[in-house]
Amino acid sequence: MKIKDINKNVLLFVILIIMILFGLYMGSADISLTELLSVENRQILYLRLARVVLALIAGAGLGVSGVTLQAVLRNPLAEPYLLGVSSGAGLGAVTAMIFGITGIYLPAAAFAGAIISMLLVYNIAKDNGRVPVQSLILSGVIVAVTFSGIIVFLSSVSSRKILHGIMWWLLGSLQVYDIRLLVVVSAVVIIGIILIYFFNRDLDAVSTGEEEAVHMGIEIDKVKIILFVLTSLITGAIVSVSGVIGFTGLIIPHMLRLIIGPRHKILIPGTFLGAGAFLIFCDTLSRCLFPPVEVPIGVMTSIVGAPVFIFLLRRANR
């Protein structure tokens, strides 16, 4: 039993390594792996490495956030963007663009927007120090719809250049234009995932019901708030640098549950590896299929992910 579970994660690890190599090797410039390590190609290696790392971090973060929210909210349609974080980040970014803020301050503004929307969603849902799951989902949707409305309004009155920036945001991209941002985002995501892992048993218990979790001795109101804040921070950090990347946080958790089962002790590391590998693969395809045009990453994730998911689902039902 246990050995089998660990083997599946070893397999996912091997797949991840292959994807990393694939991501480093593939690119519009045709260079072999050995040449890539030479001094004159250092720049290209760095560029590709940064991008592969961002894809890994973004995939892992979105995947683990999705796993966590699906368990806490006991809703198979839960995903990292459900609680309004992405539209908050979007509004932060659009507002910043209109005020002419650029460079490293743009993601900072987006992150601030994500935090504000998180606090808003939490406070709308809060009732006597508790956050009922249904209220949380509804207030997430309300905040998301409101913020999206404001984004649409702002984009309809703003210049073509800003419109382009907004489109980039909605389609998502894993381009790294500042290595410092990559470091900060990686730190937030990795620390966040490690902290979520501390709650792996709580997640098992709460996925069978909140009262059930209380009856296992879990302080569910506290745990829910901690996990809600952690997933929001992770998602907010990722959205701030790469825009909205759909599918990864919704379907990849289901896919990995079908492969390695629902126990979070195994599922969280598995999702880190599997979702990371998945996003590296999709991003590599998105920049290599029709160079120099990049296929938006959100398009790629759905095209690659949907058939695999349908296959796994049909096999599981048999």
Place this chain on the structure above:
Amino acid sequence: MDKILNVNNISGGYGKTNVLHDISFSVEEGDFLGIIGPNGSGKSTLLRLLTRVLKPDKGRIFFKNQNLTEIDLKALFRKVAFVAQDTQFNFAFNVWDIVLMGRIPHLRRLQVEKEHDFLIAEKALNMTDSIHLKYKRIDKLSAGEKQRVIISRALAQEPRLLFLDEPVSHLDIGHQMQVLDLLRVLNKEKSLTIIMVLHDLNMAGEYCDRLLLLNKGKLIVNGFPSEVLNKYNIESVYKTKVLVKKSPVSKQPYTYLIPGGSIKNNRGLYENIINKTW
């Protein structure tokens, strides 16, 4: 005998609406207590108050002479366990995963289960005669099998006090008896204290040593089945005519339903239906 649970004048419910008013009773170690009452009388709310899902607005609950709300939640659920009426499983856990969850209150964060925990989980599955289901998926089990697994999970917590909220209402009579007989054995052999909400008055009379009858959030009677289950109590609370006799099997009170028995109490309503609608 020591009091395992002492409930003093508690009131409580959801938000501002109080469902329960001024309830007091106590439970001794080794008791098998049944809670009965019509729908909406506050049975489940009482269990939620007793297991810290809800906080009482007034009054105090003592578990082994300690104030319930002041006990560390994890420490409490090493001694107390709960079996719900119908547990929903959203993900495809297998039976073994579910039963091992019963060890959560005994383990620190990130602490790995040891041989000791596996033995207890296995014993819990054996007690409910479901060890053969160990590697089956929980969502593929029948209602009876599922309920036995949930009871195993509760037993894996090694409780001294077990709460059950209508544990047999989704089961056929064979499985109902299987679960109730198991509870009786645990109560008599292992002196496990049991507090159970039941809908079926006859089963409550057969299996429980003592009964609480609730109505509209108030405790109406607290006593032996022979004291609680009489014609007057049942008719006044459930608003239907009944006949109460002694069971020829166990000499416990046995309630017979009388068809048409609800009409007398609701004559106005029925006359309305008959005269105006048709």
